[in-house]
Amino acid sequence: MKIDRVEIRQIHLPFISPFQTSGWVENGNNSVIVKVFSEGIAGWGESSVGRFPNYIEETSSTVLSLQKEVLVSLMLKKDITHPGELSDIFKNVRGNRFAISGLESAVWDLWCKTKKQNLSKFLGGKRERVAVGVSLGIPENKKELLSLCEKYLSKGYQRIKIKIKPGWDVEPLKGIRKRWPDIMLQVDANGAYSIKEIKILESLDKYNLLMIEQPFHYDDLLYHSVLQKGIKTPVCLDESITSPDKAVEALIMDACRVINIKPGRVGGIVNAIIIHHICRKNKIPVWCGGMMETGIGRAVNVCLASLPGFTLPGDISANSRYFKRDIVENPFELNSDGTLTVPTESGHGAIVDEKYLNKITINKTIIK
Numbered sequence: 602m603k604i605d606r607v608e609i610r611q612i613h614l615p616f617i618s619p620f621q622t623s624g625w626v627e628n629g630n631n632s633v634i635v636k637v638f639s640e641g642i643a644g645w646g647e648s649s650v651g652r653f654p655n656y657i658e659e660t661s662s663t664v665l666s667l668q669k670e671v672l673v674s675l676m677l678k679k680d681i682t683h684p685g686e687l688s689d690i691f692k693n694v695r696g697n698r699f700a701i702s703g704l705e706s707a708v709w710d711l712w713c714k715t716k717k718q719n720l721s722k723f724l725g726g727k728r729e730r731v732a733v734g735v736s737l738g739i740p741e742n743k744k745e746l747l748s749l750c751e752k753y754l755s756k757g758y759q760r761i762k763i764k765i766k767p768g769w770d771v772e773p774l775k776g777i778r779k780r781w782p783d784i785m786l787q788v789d790a791n792g793a794y795s796i797k798e799i800k801i802l803e804s805l806d807k808y809n810l811l812m813i814e815q816p817f818h819y820d821d822l823l824y825h826s827v828l829q830k831g832i833k834t835p836v837c838l839d840e841s842i843t844s845p846d847k848a849v850e851a852l853i854m855d856a857c858r859v860i861n862i863k864p865g866r867v868g869g870i871v872n873a874i875i876i877h878h879i880c881r882k883n884k885i886p887v888w889c890g891g892m893m894e895t896g897i898g899r900a901v902n903v904c905l906a907s908l909p910g911f912t913l914p915g916d917i918s919a920n921s922r923y924f925k926r927d928i929v930e931n932p933f934e935l936n937s938d939g940t941l942t943v944p945t946e947s948g949h950g951a952i953v954d955e956k957y958l959n960k961i962t963i964n965k966t967i968i969k
């Protein structure tokens with residue numbers, strides 16, 4: 602298979618309501634969407650980064666320029682017999698994992714379509730439905746948080762995750778646990794705590810949490826391992842796990858007992874699968890995180906989450922949780938058992954609504 606044309610576009614798809622983490626607010630999805638072509642068949646991919654480098658170092662501008670100036674020329678017109686060969690094609694590119702991942706997932710989609718194969722099946726997915734949870738940003742106050750929990754639990758989501766930061770941790774958890782003593786509940790700090798605040802994190806052990814996600818710095822393993830050794834609750838790493846090697850280091854150090862896998866953060870589907878296999882071998886549960894992707898990235902995540910090691914509910918809500926209208930014609934809807942149905946179509950399964958995509962496109966480049 603030879604890629605003969607690539608379309609790259611920056612989009613802005615507004616959220617229904619802004620999403621507040623410990624350090625920033627997101628008002629919409631600012632992904633870079635790529636479409637790759639080979640002999641008239643097309644595959645779609647998404648690099649779901651923001652405009653500002655708050656979650657990771659990359660932004661929609663850096664992704665766009667790297668894809669345009671470097672990555673596409675490396676892969677264009679090359680004979681690709683399997684998408685795994687992209688790791689070799691991009692081997693001299695350091696970092697820029699979201700930029701690589703967007704192109705890699707488009708090539709996976711295209712390649713599966715040419716083989717009339719479904720991505721989930723091809724990757725070894727075993728589930729027809731995947732359990733999903735909801736991630737709640739930091740609201741104005743506790744009352745609002747409780748009413749959001751109520752809303753999403755009544756829709757059927759299987760677990761609640763709340764964003765925390767120093768000063769917004771013990772109190773909201775007390776409130777939730779008083780009302781719902783047994784729900785699956787976890788917290789995510791996006792790196793907001795320093796080691797000096799370890800006592801607060803240790804005190805969260807009594808709230809029967811599924812996990813405490815990324816309390817310390819986005820690149821840290823050491824302080825996470827200090828925390829993990831002192832508490833029963835599993836520490837989960839998100840931002841710190843940027844590659845299979847980083848996952849191995851974290852397991853050797855006992856820096857976490859759960860890993861959140863996002864294909865973009867680790868450089869694509871191949872690395873995500875390798876991390877899944879490493880964790881499965883070491884009996885470390887994994888789950889699929891989310892970057893508030895459009896239906897394209899979401900379809901990739903659902904396919905990935907169908908693999909057997911993804912035993913915890915993912916941050917993969919129904920599309921309508923974030924968008925009034927998504928750029929796909931087949932948005933995921935929440936089943937009554939708190940799951941999403943894994944696509945069965947060729948490729949990752951997202952059917953792109955190009956008319957609407959054009960409306961929310963900020964700029965578009967074609968390279969051939």
Ligand SMILES: [Mg+2]
Nearest residue numbers: 789814815839
């Ligand atoms: Mg996280």
